[in-house]
Amino acid sequence: MSPSLPAPLISALQRLLGEHGLLLDASERVAYGYDNSRRQALPDAVALPTTRDQVLELVRLCRSHRVAITARGRGTNTTGASVPVHGGLVVSFERMNRLLAIRPGDRVAVVEPGLLNGDLQQALQAHGLFWPPDPTSAPYCTVGGNLACNAGGPRAVKYGATRDNVLALTAVTGQGELVSFGAATTKGATGYDLSRLLIGSEGTLALIVEATLKLTPIAPHRRALRALYRDVDSAAAAVARLMAQAVTPSMLEFMDGECVRLAREVGGADLPTAGALLMIEADGDEAVLAAAERALRQAADGDGCLAIDAAPDEATREKLWAARKALSPALRTIAPGKINEDVVVPVSRIPDLVAGVGVIAKARQTKIVCFGHAGNGNLHVNLLFDPAEADQAARAEAALAEVFATVIALGGQLSGEHGIGLAKRDFLPLAIDAATLAAMRAIKHAFDPDGLLNPGKILPD
Amino acid sequence: MSPSLPAPLISALQRLLGEHGLLLDASERVAYGYDNSRRQALPDAVALPTTRDQVLELVRLCRSHRVAITARGRGTNTTGASVPVHGGLVVSFERMNRLLAIRPGDRVAVVEPGLLNGDLQQALQAHGLFWPPDPTSAPYCTVGGNLACNAGGPRAVKYGATRDNVLALTAVTGQGELVSFGAATTKGATGYDLSRLLIGSEGTLALIVEATLKLTPIAPHRRALRALYRDVDSAAAAVARLMAQAVTPSMLEFMDGECVRLAREVGGADLPTAGALLMIEADGDEAVLAAAERALRQAADGDGCLAIDAAPDEATREKLWAARKALSPALRTIAPGKINEDVVVPVSRIPDLVAGVGVIAKARQTKIVCFGHAGNGNLHVNLLFDPAEADQAARAEAALAEVFATVIALGGQLSGEHGIGLAKRDFLPLAIDAATLAAMRAIKHAFDPDGLLNPGKILPD
Incomplete structure (x- = not known):
C-alpha cells in the first residue's frame, strides 16, 4: 500500500478508476517510476484512466489534495521527464490508446x-x-x-x-x-x-x-546514398552544402570516425575505414529521383570525400543503413557510462560544433563520439566514461558543460528532440535569459497555478 | 497636439524618439488609425522607433502611465486588429525595416x-x-x-x-x-x-x-491547370479528391459561378461560362512535373468537370491566373457593402460548406460569393449588400452569424488567415469554449498583466 497519499484521495481515486484502474502495490508502482535516463523514483500511486472524464476528475481530486501528477507514455524518453521525483500520482495513458x-x-x-x-x-x-x-x-x-x-x-x-x-x-x-x-x-x-x-x-x-x-x-519511392569522408570536418562541410541546395533530403544522418569503427568492429557492419560517414536519402516519384540523386551526390562530393555508394534497390538500402542501426547497440559496449546529449546548431555551424567537441574531448581527456540528424543540425554528442572512476566522471561532467556552452555560442539549443526534463534543467539558464525564463514561468503559472503537473521538470527552481 | 496623453509621457517619448520619431499632429496621426476593415480610430500619438531599445523603453514609459499601445505594420489587415480603439500610442515599425x-x-x-x-x-x-x-x-x-x-x-x-x-x-x-x-x-x-x-x-x-x-x-519549375465545373458541388468534391491523393498542389484556388461571371463580365477575363472554377498548380523539378500534372488532372476530373486546360508556359499560366486576379477588383464594383470572411473547414467538408452557404444566401435573400484557398479548406465568403438599405444590411448580418455557425458545426474555424481583431471578436465564443477562452485570458495576463497591448482585440470582454 501507499501511505503517502491521503486516505480520502485513495478512496476517491479507487471509486473513479475501478478496482484495476489504480495501482498501489509497490511492486506494481516501481515499473512506472523510471525512464531511459536511468533515473528512478517511486510514485505513490499509478492511475490507468480509460476516459477523458476520468482524467479530468483525477486532476480535480489531486488538486484538492495538492498531490503531484506526472503523465506517462511508455517511459522511453531520455531526460527523466517522466520520473515522478516529487512522488504523487503517475497517470499512465496505456489504456487510452484508441x-x-x-x-x-x-x-x-x-x-x-x-x-x-x-x-x-x-x-x-x-x-x-x-x-x-x-x-x-x-x-x-x-x-x-x-x-x-x-x-x-x-x-x-x-x-x-x-x-x-x-x-x-x-x-x-x-x-x-x-x-x-x-x-x-x-x-x-x-x-x-x-x-x-x-x-x-x-x-x-x-x-x-x-x-x-x-x-x-507516403512517397512512392526512395533512394539512399552512403558517402564516406576523410575526416569529420569534410563531412560536416558536405552537410552544409547538402542543405544549401534545392533538393531537401528525406534523411541526412551523420556518424563520426569512431562511430564508423564501432559499427564495423563491434556492430559487424560491412564498412571500409573512414573518418566520417553520411547516409543521405531522397524520396518522391520515381521520375524525380534520378535528378534528386544527382543533386545530392553533387553536393555530397567535395574536398575529403572518399566514396559515394548508391543503393539501387531496397535490399542494398537496408545494407547501407545497417551501419547506422548497428551503432547504438555497439556504443553501449565500449563504456559503462554514457551521457548522450542531442544538441542542435544551425546547419552551417556543424563544422564548428564538431571541431569544438574535438577540442573539448582532448582537453578533458574524455572520449566523445558524435552521430545524428545532421540535416537539422541535431547531433547526438555521446560522452563515454566509467562512472566507477570518479575522476573520469568528473571530467565528463566538466566536458558536458563546455559542450553546452559551445552549442549556445554557435546559436544553437540544448536539445533538438529529447527535451529538457531533469537532465538539462539546470543548464537551461545557459540557453534562455532571465526575462524569457520568467515569461515561461508565467505561462506555467497560467496553466498550473498550484504547480502540480510534473513538478521539477524543464524550468529550474 | 494630443491632449489625451500626460505631458510628462509626451516629453519622455520625444526625448526617446527624437524630433521626427513622435507624431502628435492630428493630420499625421489620422493615417495610423485605420486598416482595411474600414474601421478607424485616432491614436493620441504615433511612435516611429528605429531600435529595439527604443521599443523597450517606450513600452516601459507607457506602462508607467497606463497608456495603451497598438503595434502597426502597414495596416493592410482586414479585421480592425491595428485600429487603436482605446487611443493611446500607435507604434509603427516603418523605420525598423532592415x-x-x-x-x-x-x-x-x-x-x-x-x-x-x-x-x-x-x-x-x-x-x-x-x-x-x-x-x-x-x-x-x-x-x-x-x-x-x-x-x-x-x-x-x-x-x-x-x-x-x-x-x-x-x-x-x-x-x-x-x-x-x-x-x-x-x-x-x-x-x-x-x-x-x-x-x-x-x-x-x-x-x-x-x-x-x-x-x-524556390522550385525550378511550375505547371498550372484550370478546371471548370458544372456547379460548386462538383468543384468542391474535386478539391477533396485533389487533397486526398499524394501530389500536394503548390496552389489550389476555388471560384464559384458568380465569381467566374464577375471575372469575365466585369474583370474582362477570357473565360467560358461555368458553375465553378479551380486553379491548380504543381511545382518542382521539370522531371517530376509531367507525372504531377497527370495525377492532379486525374483527381480534378470527375462528375461535373467540364474542361481542364493546361498552361504549357509562363505566358499561358499568367493568362489562366488572370481570371483569379480580375476577381477582387470586380467584386468591389457590384455591391457597395461587402463582408469578406475567411472561414476554414476540413477539406472534406468544403462541399458541405458551399452547400450550407447556398442555403443561407437563399433564406436570407443575400448575395454570397465564395472563392479562396480551397486546398486548405480556407474559403473567402463574401456577403454583398447595400449598407444604405437597413433591411439588406440586417439580413447580411444575420446571414453572417449563420455562416459562422455552419463553419463551427463542420469542425472549422472562424478565420484561416485574416485573424480575429475586432471583426470576429464577439463571435469567438461560438468557436472556443469558456474554459479554453479562460486559458487564453490567462496567457494574455501572463504577457501583459496591465492589458496595455492592443486592448479590445481577439478576446471578447
Whole structure:
C-alpha cells in the first residue's frame, strides 16, 4: 500500500478508476517510476484512466489534495521527464490508446495519447499516409510521449518534428479544466495557438487526452546514398552544402570516425575505414529521383570525400543503413557510462560544433563520439566514461558543460528532440535569459497555478 | 497636439524618439488609425522607433502611465486588429525595416518587423530561396504584420502559413521585458515554444522586434491547370479528391459561378461560362512535373468537370491566373457593402460548406460569393449588400452569424488567415469554449498583466 497519499484521495481515486484502474502495490508502482535516463523514483500511486472524464476528475481530486501528477507514455524518453521525483500520482495513458479516426480526405488522424507511434503508422499505411515523427523508439513509444517531448527522428529534416505535424489538441489543465485548441484544418488564425505550446511542454502545463495529427502522403519511392569522408570536418562541410541546395533530403544522418569503427568492429557492419560517414536519402516519384540523386551526390562530393555508394534497390538500402542501426547497440559496449546529449546548431555551424567537441574531448581527456540528424543540425554528442572512476566522471561532467556552452555560442539549443526534463534543467539558464525564463514561468503559472503537473521538470527552481 | 496623453509621457517619448520619431499632429496621426476593415480610430500619438531599445523603453514609459499601445505594420489587415480603439500610442515599425541577414546555408533570414514582405522575397530570389507567406498584399504589407496575423496566401497549401515558417522571435512583452524564443535551428525541444504563440496574437501579447524566418528553396519549375465545373458541388468534391491523393498542389484556388461571371463580365477575363472554377498548380523539378500534372488532372476530373486546360508556359499560366486576379477588383464594383470572411473547414467538408452557404444566401435573400484557398479548406465568403438599405444590411448580418455557425458545426474555424481583431471578436465564443477562452485570458495576463497591448482585440470582454 501507499501511505503517502491521503486516505480520502485513495478512496476517491479507487471509486473513479475501478478496482484495476489504480495501482498501489509497490511492486506494481516501481515499473512506472523510471525512464531511459536511468533515473528512478517511486510514485505513490499509478492511475490507468480509460476516459477523458476520468482524467479530468483525477486532476480535480489531486488538486484538492495538492498531490503531484506526472503523465506517462511508455517511459522511453531520455531526460527523466517522466520520473515522478516529487512522488504523487503517475497517470499512465496505456489504456487510452484508441485510434479514433483516420480521415484521408482531410489528411488527419484523431488519436488518444496512449496509442503507440508504430501502431499508428501501421494503420495509416493502408491509406498511403504516415505521421512524420519517427524516433528510434517508434515501435514502442506513444504518440502522447511524442507530443510531450516534441519528438523528432531522421525524417524531420524534410517532414518536420512533432510540433510541425499536429493540428489540434484536447487537454486537461492543472486547474482541472478541459480545454481544446485548434481544429482539423491546416490553417487557422482564431485566437492564440496553444496546441504548439503544449507540444514539448513535457506534461508540465496540461495532460493531453486527444490529438488531431496532420498526416503526409507516403512517397512512392526512395533512394539512399552512403558517402564516406576523410575526416569529420569534410563531412560536416558536405552537410552544409547538402542543405544549401534545392533538393531537401528525406534523411541526412551523420556518424563520426569512431562511430564508423564501432559499427564495423563491434556492430559487424560491412564498412571500409573512414573518418566520417553520411547516409543521405531522397524520396518522391520515381521520375524525380534520378535528378534528386544527382543533386545530392553533387553536393555530397567535395574536398575529403572518399566514396559515394548508391543503393539501387531496397535490399542494398537496408545494407547501407545497417551501419547506422548497428551503432547504438555497439556504443553501449565500449563504456559503462554514457551521457548522450542531442544538441542542435544551425546547419552551417556543424563544422564548428564538431571541431569544438574535438577540442573539448582532448582537453578533458574524455572520449566523445558524435552521430545524428545532421540535416537539422541535431547531433547526438555521446560522452563515454566509467562512472566507477570518479575522476573520469568528473571530467565528463566538466566536458558536458563546455559542450553546452559551445552549442549556445554557435546559436544553437540544448536539445533538438529529447527535451529538457531533469537532465538539462539546470543548464537551461545557459540557453534562455532571465526575462524569457520568467515569461515561461508565467505561462506555467497560467496553466498550473498550484504547480502540480510534473513538478521539477524543464524550468529550474 | 494630443491632449489625451500626460505631458510628462509626451516629453519622455520625444526625448526617446527624437524630433521626427513622435507624431502628435492630428493630420499625421489620422493615417495610423485605420486598416482595411474600414474601421478607424485616432491614436493620441504615433511612435516611429528605429531600435529595439527604443521599443523597450517606450513600452516601459507607457506602462508607467497606463497608456495603451497598438503595434502597426502597414495596416493592410482586414479585421480592425491595428485600429487603436482605446487611443493611446500607435507604434509603427516603418523605420525598423532592415533585412539583417540572409544565411542560405541555414535557410534562414533575420529581419526587423517593418520589412515589406515583397522586399524580402526580392532579396531572397538571388539565393534561390523564398519565404512562403504570400498574402495578396505581399508587395506592401510587412513581415511584422504577417507575424501578427499568421498570414497565409495561396502557397500555404504546400508550404504552410506564417506560423509554420518562423524559427525564432525577439519581442518586448507588455511588462516591458525583452524576451527571445527559439533559435536558427529547424528543430528544438528546449523549453516552451513561445514563438508560435506570439504569431497570430495580433500584438496583444508582445511587440515583435526581430524574427528569424525559415526559408524554402524556390522550385525550378511550375505547371498550372484550370478546371471548370458544372456547379460548386462538383468543384468542391474535386478539391477533396485533389487533397486526398499524394501530389500536394503548390496552389489550389476555388471560384464559384458568380465569381467566374464577375471575372469575365466585369474583370474582362477570357473565360467560358461555368458553375465553378479551380486553379491548380504543381511545382518542382521539370522531371517530376509531367507525372504531377497527370495525377492532379486525374483527381480534378470527375462528375461535373467540364474542361481542364493546361498552361504549357509562363505566358499561358499568367493568362489562366488572370481570371483569379480580375476577381477582387470586380467584386468591389457590384455591391457597395461587402463582408469578406475567411472561414476554414476540413477539406472534406468544403462541399458541405458551399452547400450550407447556398442555403443561407437563399433564406436570407443575400448575395454570397465564395472563392479562396480551397486546398486548405480556407474559403473567402463574401456577403454583398447595400449598407444604405437597413433591411439588406440586417439580413447580411444575420446571414453572417449563420455562416459562422455552419463553419463551427463542420469542425472549422472562424478565420484561416485574416485573424480575429475586432471583426470576429464577439463571435469567438461560438468557436472556443469558456474554459479554453479562460486559458487564453490567462496567457494574455501572463504577457501583459496591465492589458496595455492592443486592448479590445481577439478576446471578447
